[in-house]
Amino acid sequence: MTWTDRRILDLFGIELPIIQAPMAGSTTPEMVSAVSEAGGLGSLACAQYTPQQAREAVQKVRAATSRPFNMNFFCHASPEPDPARAAAWHQALERYYTEFGLDHSAPPPASGRAPFDADFCTVVEEARPAVCSFHFGLPEPSLLDRVRRTGARIISSATTVDEARWLEARGCDAVIAMGLEAGGHRGNFLTDDMAAQVGTFALIPRVADAVRVPVIAAGGIGDARGIRAALALGASAVQMGTAYLFTPEARIPAPHREALRRAGEQETVLTNLFTGRPARGILNRVMRDLGPISALAPAFPTAGGSLAPLRGHTEPRGSGDFMSLWAGQAAALGREMPAGELTRRLAAETLKSLPVRPA
Structure with missing residues (x-):
């Protein structure tokens, strides 16, 4: 055929x-x-x-x-700077910085x-x-x-x-x-x-x-x-x-690969938390806590800056709680080869x- x-x-x-x-x-x-x-x-x-x-x-x-x-x-189109929105987003994440003993006063790294x-x-x-x-x-x-x-x-x-x-x-x-x-x-x-x-x-x-x-x-x-x-x-x-x-x-971190292996047990949802634009990924802690869609998240592609220190702290410890775990709804059909x-x-x-x- x-x-x-x-x-x-x-x-x-x-x-x-x-x-x-x-x-x-x-x-x-x-x-x-x-x-x-x-x-x-x-x-x-x-x-x-x-x-x-x-x-x-x-x-x-x-x-x-x-x-x-x-x-x-x-x-x-690259967004216009919005310091007030960026500050409100950074403030919304302060509790996590406190939990992990990170410096919330330090300027977040740029992302995009x-x-x-x-x-x-x-x-x-x-x-x-x-x-x-x-x-x-x-x-x-x-x-x-x-x-x-x-x-x-x-x-x-x-x-x-x-x-x-x-x-x-x-x-x-x-x-x-x-x-x-x-x-x-x-x-x-x-x-x-x-x-x-x-x-x-x-x-x-x-x-x-x-x-x-x-x-x-x-x-x-x-x-x-x-x-x-x-x-x-x-x-x-x-x-x-x-x-x-x-x-x-595929170049993906260990927590992402492990989440994919367990995709049949988890939901994927649309979220704007990681970049500021709706994207589908596997549900994790920050998405559950803040809601997968937040009006506070800065415009694409800048939202990830304030999350970067949290990811940097938790990913080496095997956690995907503060990183984008991108996956589609057919992830459970994936085969490793x-x-x-x-x-x-x-x-x-x-x-x-x-x-x-x-x-």
């Missing part, structure tokens, strides 16, 4: 309709190259790097594989992720990846035009039909339909209303009906059953993130379970 919908395969020049999600802070060049070498599309999370670090990461990927890969960037800009665009022009993907919309038109001139296929995440149409109208070659089940940061950019977010398997057919470009399904897909369902609903490929957190190539093997096995299991079409 073979894949009947080849739109994404032909568009990206890959063999398998499986894209490894770009997970800033967890993805490594080793993961990216392993997935691409296996026939899928590895995705380098460039938001975790400086431009020079991104160049070095690309060199590592290229040294390990000659196959297509994706470079991913954030497209958020760099948005796509001219310097990152230069890196893309130098690297000329097969695919360039974006989160939180798209960069300004002049930068997007520069990316397009490299020959890279351009994709981005949509959490609603309106966002999917917006992306298609601005020249995206494919749209990622990101359902509410997905781990990590929501990709929303036209709305902040989390109550209106849609689940993956309701979103896929709506987006597929609304746009002409191929659709990539993301969120709550953890095994061949999910891949098969996504393809049946109109997706041409899937993007999977949490499944790859179980691989040895190398990223390349996982990619090939997911594809083989999907093909085996697809219905046989008459000749």
Whole structure:
């Protein structure tokens, strides 16, 4: 058997309709190259790097594989400083500083992720990846035009039909339909209303009906059953993130890996405590204490600064109480194996379970 919908395969020049999600802070060049070498599309999370670090990461990927890969960037607007809100957030965490004997009066370290800009665009022009993907919309038109001139296929995440149409109208070659089940940061950019977010398997057919470009399904897909369902609903490929957190190539701390192993016993919820923007992760102490969504949390991506000393104190002691434990709702389906093997096995299991079409 073979894949009947080849739109994404032909568009990206890959063999398998499986894209490894770009997970800033967890993805490594080793993961990216392993997935691409296996026939899928590895995705380098460039938001975790400086431009020079991104160049070095690309060199590592290229040294390990000659196959297509994706470079991913954030497209958020850097927030204006809000000292009052930052102070109120820091004050809300004072009790934890007291509990652990930490100096609450010391200025919290800066935190954040760099948005796509001219310097990152230069890196893309130098690297000329097969695919360039974006989160939180798209960069300004002049930068997007520069990316397009490299020959890279351009994709981005949509959490609603309106966002999917917006992306298609601005020249995206494919749209990622990101359902509410997905781990990590929501990709929303036209709305902040989390109550209106849609689940993956309701979103896929709506987006597929609304746009002409191929659709990539993301969120709550953890095994061949999910891949098969996504393809049946109109997706041409899937993007999977949490499944790859179980691989040895993932760069995650021990408390995060242990939480993933116990994912079947725990809930995942949307929270803004760690960055200031809604993201799905495994419930932990600070989320229970403060509520997973807090109006006090400073704007993305600055909320993590005041939590950093608490994480720095508790993580070496084996605790994930003050760190982001990003995971999607299908985390309990995760299997521990190398990223390349996982990619090939997911594809083989999907093909085996697809219905046989008459000749």
